Amino acid sequence: MINYNFKKPVFIVNPKSYLYGDDLLKLAKISNGLAEKYDIDILFTGQLVDLPKIIENAHLIVTAQHMDHLTPGRGMGHVLPDALKNIGVKAVVLNHAENPLTLSNLDKTIRRADELGLITIVCADTVQQCKAVAELEPNMIICEPTSLIGTGTTSESSYREETTSAIKHVNSDILVLQAAGVSTGEDVRQVIREGADGTGGTSGIIKAPDWEAKLEEMVSSLSRM
Amino acid sequence: MINYNFKKPVFIVNPKSYLYGDDLLKLAKISNGLAEKYDIDILFTGQLVDLPKIIENAHLIVTAQHMDHLTPGRGMGHVLPDALKNIGVKAVVLNHAENPLTLSNLDKTIRRADELGLITIVCADTVQQCKAVAELEPNMIICEPTSLIGTGTTSESSYREETTSAIKHVNSDILVLQAAGVSTGEDVRQVIREGADGTGGTSGIIKAPDWEAKLEEMVSSLSRM
């Protein structure tokens, strides 16, 4: 993993494919303002074609939702890590349940990110998968039971505590994000109290009637931890 | 397929993952100048994060190298067609041998492109695959024997004539591009004389010492057909 001095706890805003264009940029600007106001690290993901505009928001850690492990050359339709780095992308999420990687490709892609100085954030489901991913030495692991994705249901405390502890036992330098179903300030406080290094959201934010109010509720809870 | 009034024969500049950033933009500008000078349609592909800058070159048909068939919503790390359309992408290449699609996903992705008004360019290998793809009604088919990709070797005349004829027999509205190993003005004239509706290149252009001279050699041959 690359060396990066995170302000902990961190927050990830992950609009997946829910938003693009102006809506995505609007959410990025809100996130950028809150990152500055509360002096926290917000990782912000988006569609690749929209990242150049997102990058103008200087307080965000702009994050790709996927990349491949190739080097410049052949590779039609693949996401070239060097192209991401070149426009100012700082981080990449890998192995989300909606875009799973083979173990071999996951390892290779983390190594390519390391070469280029990109932050790696890897998703994992069971305790055993969390430990396996920890051995691959990413910067962060997002623990999320696959069955809960998109449901708005938070994971069990026992799951969160067990996965956080298992990862730290393998490598205490890895930040652990517990984000499943987190959608309120109280959810944020709860998962951080239990030992997570960060949290975040997708549908809990996107589906809120007032993005700014919702994000401020969550982010302000984080900053007071 | 969407209705689009192409200036035939067309040309595709497909830098795959060979180029990104400033180099890619440089090649785009050269291509844009030649598209204007010779009044031809040039499809130009690039890394997704670089497409917003490429789009400023108004004479190019800016083309994604891949997309998925999802609609806005869940889908982490997927390429959302609506996001491409929104920034001004006009076309998409699908099913390249380096990024093959299941038959089902290929069908669904062409249908999503049709909904959004995106030009579809689908790669195919054997005569039977060319006919199968033609039944899916894309705007263009690129015929290329997979074994020749990246070799700089042109396909056989017999292959080109057989695939072009087979596609036209299924659906005469589909444009056929014959581009395998095409890297000189003479190559361009040859494949167009044989009945192709277009051609193009990757390594034949990228590896040339002078991109502008090489592209002008190829494009000017095309425009005189």
Added chain:
Amino acid sequence: MINYNFKKPVFIVNPKSYLYGDDLLKLAKISNGLAEKYDIDILFTGQLVDLPKIIENAHLIVTAQHMDHLTPGRGMGHVLPDALKNIGVKAVVLNHAENPLTLSNLDKTIRRADELGLITIVCADTVQQCKAVAELEPNMIICEPTSLIGTGTTSESSYREETTSAIKHVNSDILVLQAAGVSTGEDVRQVIREGADGTGGTSGIIKAPDWEAKLEEMVSSLSRM
């Protein structure tokens, strides 16, 4: 496609992964008896490790549920066509929605089957996919809207008539099987009356309280067409 003189209409019993071992063999014996009694061609699929026992039922066209396109050599964990042929497998189903193939691999696998003299049965969903598959020249196409798989709901008459007609228009030598949700003698008669060359079932048979009675109801309806 290989040359094979089918007794039409044909029937496919496809237990997928519902059955194995003794239960699968029991269903095979029932099917074998009915194939003989009614003098019809029954294609019968099963788990690969169970096929050697199924093959002892001489009136069945024993069918693999998938194979790869490799030739003997490297290829760990792949299904070698030559190994299937060698034990007496006669046919293979390809591209089921639960096991979709890239267009390129589907083409290659049909060609390998042709080389070895194996009957090819390819699944397809939309009208356009049915036509595309027809261009690849398999012996049979199973038309089934993916959304209906496992639901017990039959496809619409309009879907069945349109797909059958579209396939026959591309290549009238291809047998068309309409099997979505077919689970009664009346369903069988209906799809055959509409022009299908065959039908069959999975859950409609497996979930019936009396397999023999259910199968005889369906198969006897077929034989009287």
Added chain:
Amino acid sequence: MINYNFKKPVFIVNPKSYLYGDDLLKLAKISNGLAEKYDIDILFTGQLVDLPKIIENAHLIVTAQHMDHLTPGRGMGHVLPDALKNIGVKAVVLNHAENPLTLSNLDKTIRRADELGLITIVCADTVQQCKAVAELEPNMIICEPTSLIGTGTTSESSYREETTSAIKHVNSDILVLQAAGVSTGEDVRQVIREGADGTGGTSGIIKAPDWEAKLEEMVSSLSRM
């Protein structure tokens, strides 16, 4: 992992897709005779349709080259673990470089094997992948640099010692197999001396002019360790 009392060091004969039918059975019989003569555990893999005959060789640990993680039900063309168990398969190899699994599916498939009492043997490439796999708790890990597969070149001593040590550090109950390019009695002695719990081969055996002589050379070296 399931509890299994291996005679160490173990040996794996892995003919991949090189052999099938009578040739595969011939190699199985030779392996069976040597397993008995030298009182060692030989894991023997083969095409799924050939496994029922291989199983008659009672001294072999008969091994599938792949399986899926489904339970009985839907799943067309998938390899049902219960069907393997039912015919007497004792072990399964997973995640070979020629058949890589997503991290999530690898975890799920090991868990299904555990449920059914099947031995799990998982392939891994780099030191980091070896450690990650060890966290998933299979019975054995085969360490092999992907770049060497099929080349007949042995891995470096440093690679073998580092991967063995790394795996044992994570979980000392896991047996480590070092088999890359191993093709002589001396190769066998070397890797076992360095700390491996087993070894084996594919092309080193298959391509030998006399299978029995070659296997006996390797296996007898193993038994004297």
